[in-house]
Amino acid sequence: MNNRLPEFRERHDLTQGELAAVVGVSRQTINAIERDRYDPSLELAFDLADCFDCAIEDLFDPGADGD
């Protein structure tokens, strides 16, 4: 799944560690999401969207193949 997490995070001037702390996961989890190595749960995706005050589909895109 494609995501624009790095772009949103940098726009809000947050480090991976700070974003991780805000949504209650480890920094490694944020890193894995940003590198498309891990797809977050719906709950975490909502928390991330809530953190950036945007819609989930602004942050995540299933991509052409739906992965």
Add this chain to the structure above:
Amino acid sequence: MSSTQSTTDGIEDAEAALDRRKRYKRLVYGAMAVGIVGYLVLLGAWNVYGGDMLAVAGVAVYWLGLVVGMGVYYRSPVAIDDERDERIASEAAGLTLTVAAGVLILGGPGMVTLSQTGVYEAPPEFAGAMWGYAALFGVFAVAMGYAERKFA
């Protein structure tokens, strides 16, 4: 209070919560490590000096460390693992079961058949391992039933 100050406070609170999780995680693994190392040290001392109380104390230290570690893991006020940690553990458990299933599927019937025909007698350790794997899948079946009821 300005929004910047509020955001900074929010991040600091969140980081404090994450630090708390890390402390509990260290406590869990620290208690388990003390239990295991204590067991090995006391067992080593028992081998050198004798005295069954040393061996018994080793087992007690091991149990205590593991029970404290698991107690903190399951009863801590903060979640020790996040969702990615749980996914990793779940995948690792699935892989382990796949390997165990492969060994049991190939080894179990082969062991019984070869033993019955007298062609090959597997060592008792192998038979023990097969029974252990079979018991593991018995537990897995019960766990699957429990988990399915949770999501039904």
